[in-house]
Amino acid sequence: MNSRSIVTSDDRLILRAVEVLRIEAEAVEALSQRIGAPFVQACRMILDCSGRVVVSGIGKSGHIARKIAATLASTGTPAFFLHPAEASHGDLGMVTRDDVLIAVSNSGATEELARIMPIARRQGTRLIAITGRADSPLAALADVHLEAAVAREACPLNLAPTASTTATLALGDALAVALLDARGFGPEDFARSHPGGALGRKLLTRVDDVMRRDPALPRVPLGAPLVEAILEVTRKRMGMTAVERADGTLAGVFTDGDLRRVLERGADIQSMRIDEAMTPGSVTIGPQALAAEAVRLMEERRISALPVTDSGRRMVGALHIHDLLAAKVF
16 A cells, blocks of 8 residues: 555445445355254264363454354364464374364465364364365365355455455354254353353352351341340341251341331331341342342342351351452352
8 A cells, every 4th residue: 555645535444344234144044054964964063072172273264263162162163273283393292183173264275274184184183164166175185074165255346355364254153053052061061161151150159159157147146135225236237137946947037128218217226026026037149149139139128238057047148248249249
């Protein structure tokens, strides 16, 4: 490109962008019409694989291959990316006879891939090629060929990989999602692959992971003076205290809200017992429940703290809304 200043109108910029999106959408739509027996064969091959899926490509196809490998790995199909140039200098040792190798190349004639595919085949590795040409060398080397041909690139010069990379990426996504469905891969499986993400925290974090334990638990016995309960609420800083029977089971809770209602009645707090002021039969949650369920309960009941009880209604922990916020469960 020369150094002279290029001036174009806003309308032309928008028209060019719309044209690119239209061409790429048409490429993906055309690709959807060609999904058939080879796609099924590729899925079956990967489902039967006892090793891993190795995805390889170079240049722009290499970037797409990395994304395909990452999507497969995060949706239940163990996979990794292999750079074909590095494969020729030792990294091919990572590929075993139990693996499936997916070679990604729009031309289907990438020299670096053409060098490693015959070697992988000789050791028994199954081969899938994703190319834009059914008559290409890589298609001929593969056990299964998935065609990702496009009528034209979105680049006005018909040179820069644009529509072809979009179509290949979409085909990789289709492969990953079809395999996900076939494996019965669900939200909890996805969460285990994404423990650092919001979904992972919601589906993996349990109440037991974030609840408060003794000696931080607020508790008073049934029949205790109300003043003692007020002091316990203050000491433990949870805005509530559990009220327990002699056998340790939960009789109810006493909260800041209960105290306000007592004061509004003008009652003598010095002479009152906790039995007269508490909320009986408190809502509770178990330690193995998801922390996200605790969030739902708190929002539904409009409360900020929750006793955690075992199957016998004995308190084993307590949750405050701040504990859940700190755990980023929201």
